[in-house]
Amino acid sequence: DSPLLELRDLRTGFALREGYVKAVDGASFSVARGETIGVVGESGCGKSITARTILRIAGTNDSELGGEALFRRRTRDGRPGEVVDLLKLAPNGREIRSIRGAEIAMIFQEPMTAFSPVHTIGNQIIEAIQLHHPVSKDEARATAIDMLRRVEMSNAERRIDAYPHQLSGGMRQRAMIAMALVCRPQLLLADEPTTALDVTTQAQILALIRQLKAELGMSVMMITHDLGVVAETAQNVAVMYLGKVVEYADVRALFHDPKHPYTQALLASIPKLGREAGARLHPVKGMVPSPFNRPRGCPFNTRCPKAMPGVCDVDMPGPTTIKPGHTVSCFLYGAGDTRTEAAQ
Ligand code: SF4
Numbered sequence: 001d002s003p004l005l006e007l008r009d010l011r012t013g014f015a016l017r018e019g020y021v022k023a024v025d026g027a028s029f030s031v032a033r034g035e036t037i038g039v040v041g042e043s044g045c046g047k048s049i050t051a052r053t054i055l056r057i058a059g060t061n062d063s064e065l066g067g068e069a070l071f072r073r074r075t076r077d078g079r080p081g082e083v084v085d086l087l088k089l090a091p092n093g094r095e096i097r098s099i100r101g102a103e104i105a106m107i108f109q110e111p112m113t114a115f116s117p118v119h120t121i122g123n124q125i126i127e128a129i130q131l132h133h134p135v136s137k138d139e140a141r142a143t144a145i146d147m148l149r150r151v152e153m154s155n156a157e158r159r160i161d162a163y164p165h166q167l168s169g170g171m172r173q174r175a176m177i178a179m180a181l182v183c184r185p186q187l188l189l190a191d192e193p194t195t196a197l198d199v200t201t202q203a204q205i206l207a208l209i210r211q212l213k214a215e216l217g218m219s220v221m222m223i224t225h226d227l228g229v230v231a232e233t234a235q236n237v238a239v240m241y242l243g244k245v246v247e248y249a250d251v252r253a254l255f256h257d258p259k260h261p262y263t264q265a266l267l268a269s270i271p272k273l274g275r276e277a278g279a280r281l282h283p284v285k286g287m288v289p290s291p292f293n294r295p296r297g298c299p300f301n302t303r304c305p306k307a308m309p310g311v312c313d314v315d316m317p318g319p320t321t322i323k324p325g326h327t328v329s330c331f332l333y334g335a336g337d338t339r340t341e342a343a344q
């Protein structure tokens with residue numbers, strides 16, 4: 001069974017006034033049908049831009065794309081269809097617009113990114129439906145109410161006519177998820193969807209995403225800086241640092257046998273279960289370097305406790321396969337698996 005989405009050496013760069021930024025610098029991983037993949041890293045590591053590049057909403061006309069983002073489309077009757085390279089589609093052309101929202105949808109940390117403040121949530125969800133399906137407004141409204149019920153919005157018949165600002169943060173998040181899922185996408189890109197919420201609402205929204213994923217049989221790319229969210233939702237995890245995937249593993253291996261010093265530092269930063277409230281977090285030491293001023297060699301060498309001078313600050317380690325399904329880009333495990341590179 002071929003993957004739903006396969007990123008091969010994905011690169012996104014921006015020519016800005018301050019200089020050229022390699023926001024995504026060679027990301028390779030696949031998303032299987034029905035899988036949740038976690039994409040983790042501190043902010044500024046290229047996670048959001050990776051998702052936005054897939055949807056072709058990464059921005060500025062000056063952006064340069066490289067590599068491939070192979071996506072298996074769905075036929076009208078819901079069977080696996082042809083594979084398209086999303087990067088080759090005309091920006092804002094017909095094909096990407098027929099995929100965006102209908103086959104790949106995105107949710108954000110801040111629902112007001114998705115909603116206009118001057119229209120009711122109902123009219124916005126109805127519009128999203130009618131953009132892709134030739135149904136009457138009444139039919140679309142019935143579908144919207146059904147979807148709002150599925151995201152457990154109480155009083156959906158009444159709340160559908162609310163404006164975004166009339167809903168609580170948690171309810172707005174549910175409404176955005178309803179809008180994203182109403183066309184039953186094959187892939188949901190979830191960009192920090194629970195970061196702005198309190199702990200209880202966060203747990204509810206994660207449970208909801210898990211449940212809808214199972215119901216709709218979709219795949220999810222869960223973008224987060226929070227390894228707790230990954231532990232609760234993902235089967236496989238890509239750890240990103242400065243635009244690169246530095247480690248890829250299944251969630252068990254990642255938590256129990258992390259290889260990359262950056263992954264190890266991220267894990268050391270989460271509070272242990274049972275630790276007393278108020279226990280100190282240990283954030284990863286130092287700052288993510290400016291993307292305008294990338295270190296030479298391994299991108300992590302300026303913060304890595306195991307950096308080897310004369311090696312790590314000179315060359316870039318490539319992905320090395322530790323065992324099937326577990327790759328790491330770090331000189332501690334070799335310079336890179338040419339076999340893997342040749343196979344890509
Ligand atoms: Fe650290 Fe060197 Fe590995 Fe980079 S390659 S993570 S600097 S040990």
Ligand code: MG
Nearest residue numbers: 043044047048
């Ligand atoms: Mg982000």
